[in-house]
Amino acid sequence: MAWLRDRFLTAFGKVKVFPWPFWMIYDPGSYKLKGHHVRALIELARPGDVLIRGFDNYLDGKFIPGYFSHAAIYLGPTRDEDKSLVRPSAHRLFRAGSQTVIHAIAEGVLMEDLLDFGRCDRLLLLRFPERMWATPGAPPLHAASLKSGLEKEERPLIERLEQGGEVSFEEAWPVIRRQAIQQLGRGYDFGFDFKNVRRLCCTELVHRATRCLSPFLAVQPVPTRILCLRGTGIAPDAFAASPLDLAWASPSVDPKRLAALRKRALARAVEDAVAA
Secondary structure (H helix, E strand, O other): OHHHHHHHHHHHOOEEEEOOOOEEEEOOOOOOOOHHHHHHHHHHOOOOOEEEEEOOOOOHHHOOOOOOOEEEEEEEEEOHHHHHHOOHHHHHHOOOEEEEEEEEEOOEEEEEEHHHHOOOOEEEEEEOOOEEOOOOOOOOOOOHHHHHOOOOOOHHHHHHHHOOOOEEHHHHHHHHHHHHHHOOOOEOOOOOOOOOOOEOOHHHHHHHHOHHHHHHHOOOOEEEEEOOEEEEEOOOHHHHOOOOEEEEEOOOOOHHHHHHHHHHHHHHHHHHHHHO
């Protein structure tokens, strides 16, 4: 009966116990991204990259439309002097580090190390190209309140793109970075209200931080249903289908589903070439 004992103890070692509410689950797989995958990600990631990830077994992910369920911005190095960009009430949430990610979860907008963010089942690394032009047919900023709230550094960039000019990522990144860090500590937008900039969901944070490049990115909120709630939102898949370059995909990403998303991005690129 040694084989029965061995099999029982092997399975027993994969049972997780949670103190509240007392609950046990059998989880033999853990996350699909392993240490060597995250090391490869760290070597490739550049400040300004957009990260989108997904999980197989989290309940909320089953209600978010699409293949991916979360989006974030990779800040790269953050330093103590960056804390000056943060509201005093959020100083406790600031993290200085060499590989920092900023994103919005249920507890609000926070920073964490890329090693921690990489604990998931699938992940894409998306990158802005070095030079950008407006994407044909890109919708304008969706809300007058957002456009009127553009800071002085954002306005020239979005206006240049809207007028057919070129913007480099090198000049846009300091603006995006500042906008992202300034959102630290904001509450989570459970109502998916993109007009309320004081509370942000994950894709709303990415959208707000990168809005100076919205004529290029062409990702805008649309009526949707998330977690059985109707609202205006952006699904994380929208970034995978955007003109952003695909810099890396974890081996656990389904090639067919990724190809379907990137096909939409390719179609837009062809439209851009024809228009040019």
